[in-house]
Amino acid sequence: MIGNALLQYAGLLALSNLPPIQAIPFLYTPTTTFSAAETVTPAVVSQMNVTSHGPFTGPPAMTTGALTASTILASEIPSAPPAPGSFNYTADGKLHGPEPAPFTPNGGLGTNGSAPVYRPQSDYDYQSLALALYQEWIELDLFHFGLKNFSTGQFQSNGVNADDRFLIEYMADQEVGHATLLTNMLGPQAPRQCTYNYPVSNVREFLDFNQKLTRWGESGVYGFLPHLTSRPAAQLLLQSIAVEARQQLIFRQLGGQFPMPVWHVPSIPQSWQWSLLAPYISSCPANQTRLIWQNFPSLNILNQPNPARINASNAFNETTGGFANSLSTANISSSQLCFNATNQTLNCSPAISRNRTIPLSYPGRQVFLHWDTPGKLIGPNNSYVTTTRARVPRWAAWVSQLNVTYSPLLNINLRNQTAFTFQPNVSTWDHDPAINGTMFLALTDARINVTPFNLSQINPHVAALGVYQAG
Structure with missing residues (x-):
């Protein structure tokens, strides 16, 4: 793909009547550029132009209210202090654990090399x-x-x-x-x-x-x-x-x-x-x-x-x-x-x-x-x-x-x-x-x-x- 771009650039130079640039003679030598076959592009989700707009005028809904589970554990999530260990790390700019790999700091989530799965987990x-x-x-x-x-x-x-x-x-x-x-x-x-x-x-x-x-x-x-x-x-x-x-x-x-x-x-x-x-x-x-x-x-x-x-x-x-x-x-x-x-x-x-x-x-x-x-x-x-x-x-x-x-x-x-x-x-x-x-x-x-x-x-x-x- 770079070769094609250079050839196009060479054509522009030729049209401008500028003297040739001897430092890069390969610009004037046509070559074959190899590129990978076009990849398959995934289809987008089915969608349409909605033609109806305005307030709801249909019959009363058979189901009303938010989705709920059969069991609700508490009336609200109780307040609690910070999780244990939240203040353990010393933020001094130094490394405090072994490097899992070169140029890789210890810690983080999803950094252990496991293949990512792009779906809900809860x-x-x-x-x-x-x-x-x-x-x-x-x-x-x-x-x-x-x-x-x-x-x-x-x-x-x-x-x-x-x-x-x-x-x-x-x-x-x-x-x-x-x-x-x-x-x-x-x-x-x-x-x-x-x-x-x-x-x-x-x-x-x-x-x-x-x-x-x-x-x-x-x-x-x-x-x-x-x-x-x-x-x-x-x-x-x-x-x-x-x-x-x-x-x-x-x-x-x-x-x-x-x-x-x-x-x-x-x-x-x-x-x-x-x-x-x-x-x-x-x-x-x-x-x-x-x-x-x-x-x-x-x-x-x-x-x-x-x-x-x-x-x-x-x-x-x-x-x-x-x-x-x-x-x-x-x-x-x-x-x-x-x-x-x-x-x-x-x-x-x-x-x-x-x-x-x-x-x-x-x-x-x-x-x-x-x-x-x-x-x-x-x-x-x-x-x-x-x-x-x-x-x-x-x-x-x-x-x-x-x-x-x-x-x-x-x-x-x-x-x-x-x-x-x-x-x-x-x-x-x-x-x-x-x-x-x-x-x-x-x-x-x-x-x-x-x-x-x-x-x-x-x-x-x-x-x-x-x-x-x-x-």
């Missing part, structure tokens, strides 16, 4: 990978949905040109590969494509919903990836989610937002990802693989910052509903749409980067909240039920970057299920505001000390969940 693996596949399927359909349902003129009027639309199409193609990977690892019972219901009515809403959907898709995988029993499966999924991270960044750019306003991307538990994803699935094929994960009630952020506004924090009741809390442009005047701003420091047209002078949110901002009661039928075929084991919510848990920061709920009205809180002023590091980007807000009945690795310990205390657009 119920935890299967349920986590199946959740990821549900996510890939909806992304594949959503990208196609936008390209099909909004005209070229509608995209262009929002600054999304032909090259941008091809990029969205290419990202849909990437989802085919991701879905194929997960389907092959899961086997014959892998979840299949469903039908979906999207809270979008124009291009701007489509772009914003995409950047929120890809955020919880990426963050959800980061949450369970280190816990998978199958390290080989984790490796392949990591290589897919690295692409999803780029997709989230690109949709922020298409929405005129700063592409990566955080130093660390937050991770969330599987039940958070499923709670945010399931409401946008209308129906799935018969005998579809069910999931074990909890569906939390929705948290509606009444004054969710609206990135389509010149001053995003002036928004009130400008979302398309709870959970995603994605933006609505329905009640914004033309003069207040940042897309129309002639001052480039206020404009939010698609761009590689936008440094808007008015932040979307800020420390000390009063945030008004309303949450749903549990017991709502939701998700595929309305066959899942929102649940919570939390008592009266008392705290707002802000999950962003490496932090879980609590702020007290004030003026709690249990009859109307409303309250407000104030956006905390806290940093992850110097000059790095913790509350930033597309992040997550939960209402809890207690302040539980958790970190990214054990965030799921908070689940028994979560009363409602939503996405907060901090930046």
Whole structure:
């Protein structure tokens, strides 16, 4: 193959009338290049363009609720101190064990030479990978949905040109590969494509919903990836989610937002990802693989910052509903749409980067909240039920970057299920505001000390969940 490239290069030199380069005469001597026969390319998973979209209108589901085992060992995973030996290793840069082979340090998982097996090795693996596949399927359909349902003129009027639309199409193609990977690892019972219901009515809403959907898709995988029993499966999924991270960044750019306003991307538990994803699935094929994960009630952020506004924090009741809390442009005047701003420091047209002078949110901002009661039928075929084991919510848990920061709920009205809180002023590091980007807000009945690795310990205390657009 190198020989062919050199011959092509030699042809270009001949056309340019440049003097021959005597130092590499073999360029002018045709040779035969031998290459291996073309390898067989594995087929991608069967998929189709879903033609039906909208809310579920079928008969009541025969089976409702999350998948459960016949035996549940405890009401929650108890908190415990670090595992024995966690502090035994001396981190001094020296070697403390024999090298298994040259240039190979002692330790690590899956490093003993055993052939990798790319399949689930536990119920935890299967349920986590199946959740990821549900996510890939909806992304594949959503990208196609936008390209099909909004005209070229509608995209262009929002600054999304032909090259941008091809990029969205290419990202849909990437989802085919991701879905194929997960389907092959899961086997014959892998979840299949469903039908979906999207809270979008124009291009701007489509772009914003995409950047929120890809955020919880990426963050959800980061949450369970280190816990998978199958390290080989984790490796392949990591290589897919690295692409999803780029997709989230690109949709922020298409929405005129700063592409990566955080130093660390937050991770969330599987039940958070499923709670945010399931409401946008209308129906799935018969005998579809069910999931074990909890569906939390929705948290509606009444004054969710609206990135389509010149001053995003002036928004009130400008979302398309709870959970995603994605933006609505329905009640914004033309003069207040940042897309129309002639001052480039206020404009939010698609761009590689936008440094808007008015932040979307800020420390000390009063945030008004309303949450749903549990017991709502939701998700595929309305066959899942929102649940919570939390008592009266008392705290707002802000999950962003490496932090879980609590702020007290004030003026709690249990009859109307409303309250407000104030956006905390806290940093992850110097000059790095913790509350930033597309992040997550939960209402809890207690302040539980958790970190990214054990965030799921908070689940028994979560009363409602939503996405907060901090930046």
